[in-house]
Amino acid sequence: MVGSFLNVLIARLPYEKSIIWPSSRCFSCFQRVRFTDNIPIIGYLRLRGQCRHCGAKFSARYLWIEVATGLAFLALFVLDVLVNWQVNSTVATPDMLSISTAITSFPRWAMFLYHAFLMSCLIAAAAIDAEHRIIPPMIPYVGLLVGVIGGTLMPWPWPNPAAAVNQLTADPVWMLPEYWGKIPVGVQLWPFYGPTFAFAPPGSYLLGFLNCLIGAFVGSMVVRIVKGLFELGFGREAMGLGDADLLMMAGAFLGWQIAVISLFVGSLTALVIKIAMMILVKPPAVPPSSPVGGEFTDTRELPFGPGLALGVVVTWLAWPWIGVGTQYLFFDWIMITMCVIVMCVGILAAGLLLRRSEPAATDVKV
Ligand SMILES: [Zn+2]
Numbered sequence: 559m560v561g562s563f564l565n566v567l568i569a570r571l572p573y574e575k576s577i578i579w580p581s582s583r584c585f586s587c588f589q590r591v592r593f594t595d596n597i598p599i600i601g602y603l604r605l606r607g608q609c610r611h612c613g614a615k616f617s618a619r620y621l622w623i624e625v626a627t628g629l630a631f632l633a634l635f636v637l638d639v640l641v642n643w644q645v646n647s648t649v650a651t652p653d654m655l656s657i658s659t660a661i662t663s664f665p666r667w668a669m670f671l672y673h674a675f676l677m678s679c680l681i682a683a684a685a686i687d688a689e690h691r692i693i694p695p696m697i698p699y700v701g702l703l704v705g706v707i708g709g710t711l712m713p714w715p716w717p718n719p720a721a722a723v724n725q726l727t728a729d730p731v732w733m734l735p736e737y738w739g740k741i742p743v744g745v746q747l748w749p750f751y752g753p754t755f756a757f758a759p760p761g762s763y764l765l766g767f768l769n770c771l772i773g774a775f776v777g778s779m780v781v782r783i784v785k786g787l788f789e790l791g792f793g794r795e796a797m798g799l800g801d802a803d804l805l806m807m808a809g810a811f812l813g814w815q816i817a818v819i820s821l822f823v824g825s826l827t828a829l830v831i832k833i834a835m836m837i838l839v840k841p842p843a844v845p846p847s848s849p850v851g852g853e854f855t856d857t858r859e860l861p862f863g864p865g866l867a868l869g870v871v872v873t874w875l876a877w878p879w880i881g882v883g884t885q886y887l888f889f890d891w892i893m894i895t896m897c898v899i900v901m902c903v904g905i906l907a908a909g910l911l912l913r914r915s916e917p918a919a920t921d922v923k924v
Contacts, residue, residue, distance in 0.1 A: 561627030586614035638670040665717035687863025693800030705810030713766025714746040720761035732889035739882040777809025777817035791909020828865025
């Protein structure tokens with residue numbers, strides 16, 4: 559049912575139409591879709607993706623979004639409610655509940671709902687970006703609001719008790735190898751810095767709130783900086799600011815460390831998607847209709863949004879592993895500064911190298 563609602567968002571938000579009125583209609587004959595035909599997945603399959611009245615074909619996207627959302631929610635239910643995977647894989651004494659106790663556990667359901675909301679926003683944003691090359695601001699900004707409220711109410715290390723971080727609060731240096739993998743992962747996976755500051759101790763609402771704000775700010779800024787430097791070297795536009803909004807939302811939900819790593823994982827997944835598309839999808843023989851007619855030659859350029867959304871999910875769910883490997887980068891100011899400098903120089907150089915290997919691009923511009 560959530561997938562069905564996401565389909566409404568995906569079909570209407572890019573055209574700035576209302577998402578609550580009118581009810582679902584055929585885009586061709588404008589007849590209302592019957593209630594029984596609107597049942598997720600089954601409705602689509604029973605009518606073989608066609609309108610009951612005029613036989614117009616509905617996009618296969620309707621089916622895939624519903625299936626994908628259902629599977630994503632099922633996976634989250636197993637990870638968050640049944641297994642409590644992220645929390646249990648990072649504490650010394652895992653909290654293994656029987657199935658009947660697990661499905662009545664309030665913290666686990668709160669975690670599931672929070673994560674399911676983020677997952678829904680990512681699916682809708684990725685699907686719209688894949689089709690229209692834009693991310694409607696409503697999705698990341700509603701996501702930001704929910705992310706900040708939820709994160710403030712569930713501050714790190716919740717649902718772990720605040721005592722779970724005792725060994726980390728007596729002023730150890732979190733970047734040292736003996737503390738790798740010792741940070742308990744909560745709903746907010748990590749605090750924004752460690753050891754936490756005295757004015758925002760573990761478990762305080764202020765820590766949760768700051769985690770969200772810093773996550774959103776860094777998520778947005780890292781895309782803007784990478785975009786600015788890369789385009790300075792490359793000489794033309796390569797990313798949209800919708801990607802900055804998407805990572806801002808992810809940062810509010812998951813924290814700044816995850817947002818930064820997501821950008822790099824997302825670049826890799828975008829590349830994998832691009833290569834898969836080059837192999838699997840043939841370019842259209844006739845250019846798709848466009849208002850300017852025939853201006854477009856390649857509409858299948860890399861849409862970065864879906865890759866970035868997938869990168870966020872991979873980084874977030876694999877954080878107990880990725881976090882152990884990257885912990886030394888995030889809790890020392892000298893290390894953070896060095897990483898920023900290396901990253902900036904590397905991206906500028908990558909842009910320059912790509913510009914030199916693509917001389918045709920400048921010809922088109924002129
Ligand atoms: Zn119809």
